[in-house]
Amino acid sequence: MENKLYLQLTEAVQRIKPFDEQTAMLAERHSDSLTKPPGSLGKLEAMARQLAGITGQLWPDFTRKAVIVMAGDHGVCDEGVSAFPQAVTPQMVMNFLNGGAAVNVLARQAGADVVCVDIGVNADLEHELLVSRKVVRGTANMAKQPAMTREDALRAIMVGVEVVNEQVERGFRLFATGEMGIGNTTASAAITTVLTGLSPENSVGRGTGINDAAWLNKVDVVKRAIAVNKPDSSDPIDVLAKVGGAEIAGLAGVIIGAAANGCPVVIDGYISSAAALVASQIAEETKPYMIASHLSQEQGHLKQLESIGLSPPIQLEMRLGEGTGAVLCFHFIDAALHLMQEMATFESAGVSKG
Numbered sequence: 362m363e364n365k366l367y368l369q370l371t372e373a374v375q376r377i378k379p380f381d382e383q384t385a386m387l388a389e390r391h392s393d394s395l396t397k398p399p400g401s402l403g404k405l406e407a408m409a410r411q412l413a414g415i416t417g418q419l420w421p422d423f424t425r426k427a428v429i430v431m432a433g434d435h436g437v438c439d440e441g442v443s444a445f446p447q448a449v450t451p452q453m454v455m456n457f458l459n460g461g462a463a464v465n466v467l468a469r470q471a472g473a474d475v476v477c478v479d480i481g482v483n484a485d486l487e488h489e490l491l492v493s494r495k496v497v498r499g500t501a502n503m504a505k506q507p508a509m510t511r512e513d514a515l516r517a518i519m520v521g522v523e524v525v526n527e528q529v530e531r532g533f534r535l536f537a538t539g540e541m542g543i544g545n546t547t548a549s550a551a552i553t554t555v556l557t558g559l560s561p562e563n564s565v566g567r568g569t570g571i572n573d574a575a576w577l578n579k580v581d582v583v584k585r586a587i588a589v590n591k592p593d594s595s596d597p598i599d600v601l602a603k604v605g606g607a608e609i610a611g612l613a614g615v616i617i618g619a620a621a622n623g624c625p626v627v628i629d630g631y632i633s634s635a636a637a638l639v640a641s642q643i644a645e646e647t648k649p650y651m652i653a654s655h656l657s658q659e660q661g662h663l664k665q666l667e668s669i670g671l672s673p674p675i676q677l678e679m680r681l682g683e684g685t686g687a688v689l690c691f692h693f694i695d696a697a698l699h700l701m702q703e704m705a706t707f708e709s710a711g712v713s714k715g
């Protein structure tokens with residue numbers, strides 16, 4: 362089974378096309394012909410260039426866009442790492458499905474769908490809008506044993522790839538990553554420490570808002586999880602299985618799936634960026650398909666993004682997750698494409714070039 366899953370993952374990675382430098386160059390040239398000093402629209406110009414290189418089109422149509430919210434529980438909550446109880450994970454899933462969470466409000470404003478996936482929640486959930494793809498009923502406590510088996514990690518990655526395939530089939534062409542899982546900033550910190558070399562003191566943040574004593578305990582939990590499981594830093598799937606989570610694995614799959622389908626994927630905050638680190642180390646080819654959104658308040662986020670080579674355009678002092686920062690970035694993507702299509706050129710407007 363593990364071999365079959367690995368083969369499926371390899372097939373998805375092999376579908377990823379190289380970045381189209383030629384179309385990206387055309388976009389850059391067009392951008393330079395518009396009535397503004399070259400480069401003066403900063404990251405909006407870089408975005409338009411990147412979108413052209415990803416899609417092979419100067420003005421790709423992103424009418425249909427979605428944030429994929431992967432939800433899973435974490436056994437490491439037994440160690441007192443979050444300010445909230447685990448029961449909040451299924452409760453928030455119902456909130457997403459009923460349209461009342463922050464990400465729902467922001468997605469409605471941005472004209473995006475919210476696709477909520479139960480990939481590892483420790484509760485039985487039913488709702489007509491829920492995508493039920495449970496791989497585990499919560500992970501095991503990584504401070505004592507591996508969070509998941511390697512097979513479950515691979516299975517969760519493939520759920521992410523398949524969810525994107527299904528949405529592409531329905532006409533969606535632009536994706537954002539989102540998640541829900543009490544305790545998942547602990548797993549994300551452990552992944553970040555192993556994959557970037559950042560110390561737990563610098564990768565562990567306040568998550569849902571823990572106090573100083575709880576933060577010290579969380580640092581210790583991350584150290585113990587790494588000491589007990591000895592994840593192999595050269596094997597991102599081993600890291601995911603031992604100190605990750607089902608929703609983080611699923612999001613790594615969403616990123617690989619988006620790249621395999623030639624679609625850009627906007628990366629949200631700390632947890633999504635842990636998934637992005639994993640995806641980039643499973644398949645470097647995914648990197649050009651990733652668009653950073655905001656810089657989270659969670660310490661360690663900048664290091665994650667820098668390790669991938671991403672630079673976030675937004676800084677709003679947010680620390681929520683769910684995909685909220687990534688969905689806000691949809692507005693910037695819209696803005697970048699409208700500028701490309703609607704601005705006059707120096708020639709058409711009769712403006713003198715410098």
Ligand SMILES: Cc1cc2ncn([C@H]3O[C@H](COP(=O)(O)O)[C@@H](O)[C@H]3O)c2cc1C
Pocket residue numbers: 442443444445449453540541542543544545546547567568569570681682683
């Ligand atoms: C009501 C509520 C809504 C949320 N939406 C996202 N998160 C965020 O907080 C959790 C991670 O923080 P920690 O590791 O400290 O548990 C994740 O579920 C994340 O998405 C939420 C947290 C709460 C409490």
Ligand SMILES: O=C(O)c1cccnc1
Pocket residue numbers: 546567568569629630631632633657658659679680681682683
């Ligand atoms: O940056 C994030 O994604 C984040 C930070 C704190 C809590 N939950 C999510």
